[in-house]
Amino acid sequence: MLPLKILISLCGYSATIQACSLHDIAPVPSSDLARRSVLPGKKLPTIIKNVRVFNGWRMTEPQDISFHGETISFGSFHPEEPEVTVDGTGKFLVPGLIDSHLHISKVSDLELLASYGVTTGVHMSCQSYEACHTFRDQTDLTSIIFAGTASTGAGNPSSNLPQTGVSFPDLDEATIIANVFNNGSDVFKVAINDDGPTQDVLNGLIHEVHKLGRQAMTHATTREAFAWAVAAKTDGLQHMAADGPLSRCIIDRMLKHRQFVTPTMNIFKQAFENPLILNFLRPNGAGNITYEAVISNVRLLHEAGVPLLAGTDAVGVVTPTISVPFGLTLHWELQNLVVAGLSPLESLRAATVVPALHHRLEDRGAIEPGKRADLVLLNSNPLDDILNTMDIARVWIGGVEFQDIGGKAE
Template sequence: MMKFLTPVLAALTIGSKMCIACSLHEGPTGNLQPSIDKVLEYVRSQHSASNVTTSIKNVRVFDGHDMTEPQTIFIANGKVTSRLPHEKADMEVDGTGKYLIPGLIDSHIHIDTVDTLELLSSYGVTTGMNMVCRNYTLCSALAEVTGLAQYLTATAGATIAGTGSPILGSTDNAIYPGDNVTNYVDDQFFSGSPAMWLKVVAQPGEDGLTQEQMNELTMAAHKLGYYSVTHATYLETFAKAVKSKTDILQHMSGDKALPKSLIQEIISNKQIVTPTMAIFRVGTNQPLLQEILRQGANGTANFTTVSENVRALYQAGIPLLAGTDSAAVPQLNISMPYGLALHCELQYLVEAGLTTCEALRAATVVPASTQRLFGRGKIAPGFRADLILLNSNPLFNISNTRDIVKVWTAGIESKHVTRNLTQQCSALNIVPLA
């Protein structure tokens, strides 16, 4: 059953159990109080919901398979509706010659600031699945921001103590040899925790979690009603993740081709894959990422190998989710481009064999249905009004997802949008932080 998030202002003042648990998950992430204060300031400045009703007239709508004939879409109380409470909408938008698609879901991202949520919204990314919670107080705050991309989060990464990285996050509350992993999972989902799924990190040989521990972590999450995802970036760790029966495999084998027997096991386990092709594309020219993606494996993580593996999974009928692994790492003065990277991920998926429709589904209806994101991912009455109005048809060319006119997040129009058709995804790269 989907877990309901606790309102942030209540969560920050909850009883001693919350305080103790938060202290376990703070980690050496520096002084986060300014970030938390900024989130709370933003939350207080927003209305809890928009009272503005909107009609988008004469627009073609992506129905999950094709573009419909021109029609009118109504928005009221943050949702798509079949009729408005009043005869005329507060705001009317002419959609003639334009195309409406659901807001995009980045199924693997790392978010630490309100500014990131605003940037994602400007690119039409209306949901961000945060893959490591470094600080549960900050994560609770970010989950309550209205009018920007919605922030949903994993737990801290389950890994063996001392084996973390600047991108994977702190290991201060990680697992030690002999620890009861069931108790570890219980601790991640304490009362008031914003975490909605368990994050596990597969690492090589004796340095990482054992196969038995990984299996137990997944089973413990399932017993509590949560699903699990597992980080794995080359064949050895990817195989361990598959055998653990984790629900979603994060990343891809970047060093070797996936054996047919392993692909069949993924099918048998009914697992899903978020290949994060964008991070491998960037990693080709970034030494730090190469080290992290390889984690001691022989040979270099190869984008061609990743693409071929994605093609093999696609041809086998395995569900694929669009995710980028976008992250800002201040201590290393680098940032994976937020927002733009997801549009490039769609392009990479098409290059790996998916149709434009299938790539668009990988960022809308498929992640919504497989990650328990009820009421989003498609445009229908009763669903969240997470919408992108485009000048051009993305089913003709997937890069047209960047030809943005307007964006709505839960019915609230974004103040800024990014129309970016000039950036070449083949040149996507790590950029210095401002």
């Protein structure tokens, strides 16, 4: 393979990187794609009485929350009476949680997410558009938005280029972007690799995405990759630089461009605890990557005011010795963010109102009249201890109660 030519350097960084392929190694038989183990639920007029509410910004005093169909209202139903009354005394209601970076492969993955109160997921690289639409059509399970298969460089086996026989970057940006959005993708994704795209091509792709009024996400796991992604003015940076501290120059430019980061601390932490996972991640950069660098950089970004979104890079069970489970990992990520300096309040926002704002999901992420009835009822206060997000009593998705709580779905 020829070495990549560096066309631009930002804040003194220039290097080559390669994308992670952990989520590409476990294909799912088509017969298992849409298999469900939980029967669809029903939308029943419901009132939760005397419950304290984390509305996305703060915890309120006890009040009543009602919903009928998919949307929330306050107080009691008029003139229709609720069919379900839930006593919320001593309990805490939070918006359905959002995992801003995962890779699902079958509908039963959505059941696991729902069982842990994760009511929205961002599927960050669609390998099959038919499958992605199947995931998105499950109205009573965790709802999914998805990025088109990541655009990479010529010769990369995980490239999502249209099957035209034309090698990237010779294919023009408009054709690459059309392939993603004409297939129903919500966002565009680019993976910075050692075989491309070059900085110029990266800039051109993201510029064209922005001309359409759409968002671009960029996979980046080193300081050099962050520099490239920041220079290209991507909307969201996925993962975290793990090879040393981000410079103030890079962070200032991120603030200027109003970029956000989904650091996926979970996958780094799991990798450094499991060498088998680390073997898949190490090609993302130099051999001197450390989890301490990940924590330090998340802390630097938080202190500077760069928006942070909770995401896990969950893929489920890959092999008997490699598993990045759905649902549970988002709760781990909230704990990771607290270790990196966020308060429990800020950590909870990173999985509710903050990703809703940055992913343009105007109908969720908060508990307000007219928002989706994506709700998680907790037995204990998550603002006292972030571990309490796992103390789940009940979950509703679009007004439908999910019956299998705590990862019991098979």
